[in-house]
Amino acid sequence: MTQRSTLSHLDWLEAEAIHIMREVAGQCSNPVLLFSGGKDSICMLRLAEKAFRPGKFPFPLMHIDTGHNYKEVVAFRDKRAAELGERLIVRSVEDSMKRGTVVLKHEGESRNKHQSVTLLEAIEEFGFDACIGGARRDEEKARAKERIFSFRDEFGQWDPKNQRPELWSLYNARSHKGENIRAFPISNWTEMDVWQYIEREGLELPSIYFAHTRPVAMRQGAIVPVNVPLVGGGVANPSKPGEEIIDLQVRFRTVGDISCTAPVESDADDVSKIVFETATTTITERGATRLDDQTSDASMEQRKKEGYF
Amino acid sequence: MSTNENYEDHGLLRFLTCGSVDDGKSTLIGRLLFDTKTILADTLSAITKTSEKRGMGAVDLSLLTDGLQAEREQGITIDVAYRYFSTGTRKYIIADAPGHEQYTRNMVTAASTANLAIILIDARKGILTQTRRHSKLASLVGIPHLLVAINKMDLVDYSQATYEKIKADYLEFAGKLGIEDVRFIPLSALNGDMIVDRGDSLNWYDGPTLLEILEETPGAHTEHTEKFRFPVQYVCRPQDSANPDLHDYRGFMGRVEAGSLKVGDAVTVLPSGLSSTVKAIQIGGVNIPEAVTEQSVTILLADEIDTSRGDMIVKSSEVPAAVKQIEATVCWMAEAPMDRARTYLIRHTTRDSKAKLAAIDHRLDVNTLEKVPAEKLAMNDIAQVTFKLAQPLFADPYLENRGTGAFIIIDESNNNTVGAGMIL
Numbered sequence: 001m002t003q004r005s006t007l008s009h010l011d012w013l014e015a016e017a018i019h020i021m022r023e024v025a026g027q028c029s030n031p032v033l034l035f036s037g038g039k040d041s042i043c044m045l046r047l048a049e050k051a052f053r054p055g056k057f058p059f060p061l062m063h064i065d066t067g068h069n070y071k072e073v074v075a076f077r078d079k080r081a082a083e084l085g086e087r088l089i090v091r092s093v094e095d096s097m098k099r100g101t102v103v104l105k106h107e108g109e110s111r112n113k114h115q116s117v118t119l120l121e122a123i124e125e126f127g128f129d130a131c132i133g134g135a136r137r138d139e140e141k142a143r144a145k146e147r148i149f150s151f152r153d154e155f156g157q158w159d160p161k162n163q164r165p166e167l168w169s170l171y172n173a174r175s176h177k178g179e180n181i182r183a184f185p186i187s188n189w190t191e192m193d194v195w196q197y198i199e200r201e202g203l204e205l206p207s208i209y210f211a212h213t214r215p216v217a218m219r220q221g222a223i224v225p226v227n228v229p230l231v232g233g234g235v236a237n238p239s240k241p242g243e244e245i246i247d248l249q250v251r252f253r254t255v256g257d258i259s260c261t262a263p264v265e266s267d268a269d270d271v272s273k274i275v276f277e278t279a280t281t282t283i284t285e286r287g288a289t290r291l292d293d294q295t296s297d298a299s300m301e302q303r304k305k306e307g308y309f
Numbered sequence: 310m311s312t313n314e315n316y317e318d319h320g321l322l323r324f325l326t327c328g329s330v331d332d333g334k335s336t337l338i339g340r341l342l343f344d345t346k347t348i349l350a351d352t353l354s355a356i357t358k359t360s361e362k363r364g365m366g367a368v369d370l371s372l373l374t375d376g377l378q379a380e381r382e383q384g385i386t387i388d389v390a391y392r393y394f395s396t397g398t399r400k401y402i403i404a405d406a407p408g409h410e411q412y413t414r415n416m417v418t419a420a421s422t423a424n425l426a427i428i429l430i431d432a433r434k435g436i437l438t439q440t441r442r443h444s445k446l447a448s449l450v451g452i453p454h455l456l457v458a459i460n461k462m463d464l465v466d467y468s469q470a471t472y473e474k475i476k477a478d479y480l481e482f483a484g485k486l487g488i489e490d491v492r493f494i495p496l497s498a499l500n501g502d503m504i505v506d507r508g509d510s511l512n513w514y515d516g517p518t519l520l521e522i523l524e525e526t527p528g529a530h531t532e533h534t535e536k537f538r539f540p541v542q543y544v545c546r547p548q549d550s551a552n553p554d555l556h557d558y559r560g561f562m563g564r565v566e567a568g569s570l571k572v573g574d575a576v577t578v579l580p581s582g583l584s585s586t587v588k589a590i591q592i593g594g595v596n597i598p599e600a601v602t603e604q605s606v607t608i609l610l611a612d613e614i615d616t617s618r619g620d621m622i623v624k625s626s627e628v629p630a631a632v633k634q635i636e637a638t639v640c641w642m643a644e645a646p647m648d649r650a651r652t653y654l655i656r657h658t659t660r661d662s663k664a665k666l667a668a669i670d671h672r673l674d675v676n677t678l679e680k681v682p683a684e685k686l687a688m689n690d691i692a693q694v695t696f697k698l699a700q701p702l703f704a705d706p707y708l709e710n711r712g713t714g715a716f717i718i719i720d721e722s723n724n725n726t727v728g729a730g731m732i733l
Contacts (some may be wrong), residue, residue: 005320005528006602009400011319018592022542026618026659050560050593051605054555055545133313137391144390151724163388164726165414165642169564170656170717174724184707188402190393298483 010197017044017185018051019169020148024130024183025051025058028175031130031183033090036060037069037077038255040134040204043194045084046201047185059132060087061235064118066111067094068258071231090124093140110259120156123180130173130181138190142274148187154178191253195278199271211251211269217243222262230258318548319399320528325419325452326405327443328429333460335425336369337429337498338392338405344505345520347394357464370578389419401525413446413675413689414642417729420450421715424529427456427519432465432495436478442675449638449691449731451711454526455483458519467510471601485678494519530567530602535593536627536705537568538713539600540658541620545607560591560607561616566658568624570608571600575625578614584625585612621662621703629713631701634667636733638707639686639694643720647686653727655696657716662700664683669694686728693733707731 007015024031033048035041048057061081065074081088083109093111096102101121102114123131137143147163149171164172173181186194198205217226217239236258239245250263251274268274330333342346343389360369392403406412406419420426424712426447430440430688447455457479465471483491494503495514502508505520517525543586546562570576570587577584589609600606608622616622623629641647647666655664670693686692718728 004399004526004531005318005322006530007320008318009321009395009606012603015564015603015605019542022562022564022605023659026543052545053594054552054558055547055560058543076550138393145388160388165418165717165729166726167418167717167729168715169422170715172656172717172719172724172726174719174721176724181563188391188393190395190516192395193400298588 010193010200013163013186013189013193014050014197016169016188017047020171020183020185021048021051021132023171024132024173024181027171028181029160030126030128031059031060031132032062032089032126032128033057033132034063034134035077035081036256037073037080037206038134039117039194039198039209041135042080042203042205043186043189043197043201044134046197048204049084057086060089062089062091062122062131064115064122064256065090065092065103066115067092067232068111068230068236070206070208070255070258071229072208073206073255074231076204080204084210089122089126090226091118091125093118108259110257112257113259115257116156116266117168123156128180129175130145130183130185132183132185135184135188136191136194137187137258141182146184148184149173150182150184151175152180152182159181192275192278195271197277199275205271206255208252208255208263209274211249211255211266213247213249214263215239215245216248216250216263223265224262225250225258228258230252321400321402322425322522322523322526323402323404323423323525323527324425324427325416325423325447326403326427327396327416328439328460329429329449332429332431333498334405336430337427337458337460337504337539338403339369340498340501341403341502341520342394344394344395344501347395384710389415396520396524413442414640414729416443416446417640417642417691420447420452420652421711421729423450423452425454425523425526426452427458430457430459430475430479432459432461432468432471432475435475436482438676439478441482441678444483444486444488445673445675445678446691448488451731453488453490453532455488456519457491457493458496460496460498462495462502462511464501467495467497467502469495469513472514485500485636487488492516492522492559494522509654522612534569535602535710536629536630537570537574537624538566538658538705538710539563539570539608540566540660540713541616541618541622542659544617546636557613558609559613559616560609561620562605562607562722563622563659564605565600565602567602567710568627569599570624571599576610576622577607577625577628578610578616579621579623579628580631580701581614581616581620582614583614584608587611587727621658621660623703629703629705632704633698633701634695635698635702635704635730636670636693636695637716637730638642638673638733639718639730641686641688641692641727641728642692643725644688645720645727646688647728649685652721654719654721655698655702655716655730656719657702657704658713660700660702662698662702664696664698667695687713694730696730704732706733 009221093114096118102117216223226237228236251266252263268277323728342384390405394401404419428443476493496503503518541561541563543562547555549555574587588611592606649666652663655662669683671680672692705713714732716730717726720727
């Protein structure tokens with residue numbers, strides 16, 4: 001049989017991601033890699049190791065912490081950065097709230113979209129000219145047209161009608177002072193590719209990605225984890241009076257701010273079972289689990305225009 | 310999809326779909342995603358609701374590829390969108406480009422990374438101006454495999470005669486385009502005939518289904534032997550005081566644009582022209598014996614040669630010419646026309662050079678495919694031009710090597726990418 005490819009699909013995706021990270025390092029003077037402790041950004045760290053070892057990463061890691069993150073993920077974030085010996089910057093939405101640059105409409109409002117403000121403040125504080133993120137085009141419709149190198153103006157805004165053409169693998173990361181570039185090395189990966197890569201590379205993940213039992217309530221058809229203990233004390237998603245709380249075996253497909261990531265019912269307690277579930281699921285990744293994308297048909301596009309990743 | 314390590318992995322194929330909304334392009338993509346089980350229940354239920362809201366009888370699969378709010382309002386696709394599906398043996402990336410004349414630049418963008426183009430033809434209409442335009446652009450951008458999909462066969466009673474007529478018409482003008490591999494297939498994207506499943510209505514057609522053709526199409530870099538080309542992206546010098554082994558480490562990082570390289574091979578570094586041998590090839594600090602096309606690796610040389618981003622490592626037996634003037638086919642992509650008086654920046658591999666337009670040989674009328682004289686270049690124009698360069702480039706003809714034959718043009722005043730070029 002004739003050879004139909006030079007590399008397996010995972011090797012190809014890996015090589016492309018490494019190339020993109022090196023373009024950022026080669027073209028930008030002060031980049032940063034966003035690392036949340038979630039599965040996509042865990043893949044990004046492995047890709048950065050493959051791109052730059054035995055050297056240090058040519059960028060620090062940064063997490064924009066809403067203060068409402070799962071403590072297992074926060075602990076994992078710190079542990080992984082320490083293991084790699086790389087610098088981790090954490091900037092918090094709560095600090096933006098104290099400064100008055102983030103004002104919640106009400107106490108219970110999700111802080112997820114307010115990460116954009118804190119991110120822009122951090123970009124200004126450190127003078128970053130590029131942010132490397134783990135967003136994927138298959139996650140959501142508005143992302144399908146996102147460039148691999150996405151230009152943002154000095155307000156962090158994304159203009160879908162005024163993006164730079166991107167041809168071959170010739171990336172244009174040039175920007176003026178104050179503007180910046182968002183670079184997405186795993187743009188071409190799907191959820192399945194991510195899980196296959198985690199399996200192949202034997203990557204460690206925070207425990208909440210695997211089936212575990214936790215108290216949940218059903219709200220508007222979604223499984224909502226309740227009374228989730230927070231790192232700084234207190235709980236997120238307090239149960240409502242009269243609400244039925246059940247102990248359910250669940251896992252998270254995506255992990256983010258507690259207020260807007262819901263788990264799915266699952267008994268997949270290892271990566272190979274998750275790969276199998278991903279291959280046979282009937283619900284999309286964000287459809288099942290992201291409460292913030294359902295507000296309106298175009299809500300992701302709206303958030304991106306405002307500077308969201 | 311399977312994770313069984315014994316299954317054959319045919320890697321990845323990037324292809325492009327060309328056609329307008331009217332040809333059923335979005336429906337074709339929707340059908341491919343749907344029939345390969347890429348569309349999940351919640352997405353399907355969302356588009357079912359939208360179809361009902363719009364008063365449509367059946368689920369409109371074209372809604373799957375509607376991306377942005379602005380487009381949804383206009384009802385047309387205005388930019389390149391990327392879609393993914395997998396058959397378990399192969400992963401596919403679809404670049405979905407709109408077909409309208411004013412969006413030539415989008416098609417060129419989408420075509421730049423594709424190894425196959427699907428040219429959609431409405432069986433009722435036959436070959437149109439846009440068919441010629443799409444085919445010409447696909448050949449200009451060097452796509453080696455063309456699949457002419459004659460769609461909406463359901464609306465011509467699945468007539469074999471209609472199909473054969475369109476095929477003959479197409480072959481007549483395609484002879485001039487110089488694409489080696491042109492194939493034809495009759496389809497009904499709406500009913501799903503001959504896409505993933507054969508259906509019952511096209512029994513006179515005994516060729517492969519569209520998906521079977523995709524599965525068999527050779528991937529990029531598999532059909533010809535190529536010269537080794539390695540543009541240096543980044544130089545790794547760890548200088549870790551705690552680790553004396555790394556004291557002299559100088560790793561040249563990049564992606565193999567073409568060809569392959571083994572430890573021990575004799576190489577030359579450009580522009581210095583100095584030669585050495587390959588001491589090691591690594592990924593993430595781990596040695597591998599050989600680097601192949603499209604792999605991102607780190608190369609260590611036996612001798613200390615001053616090398617930085619923008620340099621190129623090649624095999625000493627295959628050194629490309631250094632050129633300070635290039636002739637190229639250019640697609641202009643900016644609102645502002647190309648200004649002959651200005652200096653632009655050309656980015657070729659990892660190397661930049663200032664460039665000035667020396668001559669416009671001719672413009673290509675993408676509708677008539679005629680060469681016409683031109684004084685300026687406006688958005689969506691395609692022309693053959695000559696540039697003078699401030700720095701030498703190490704270039705190959707585009708049709709020989711897309712990676713080292715392509716460049717982009719940048720306007721330094723606003724940093725926008727304003728053009729794309731293919732070296733002749």
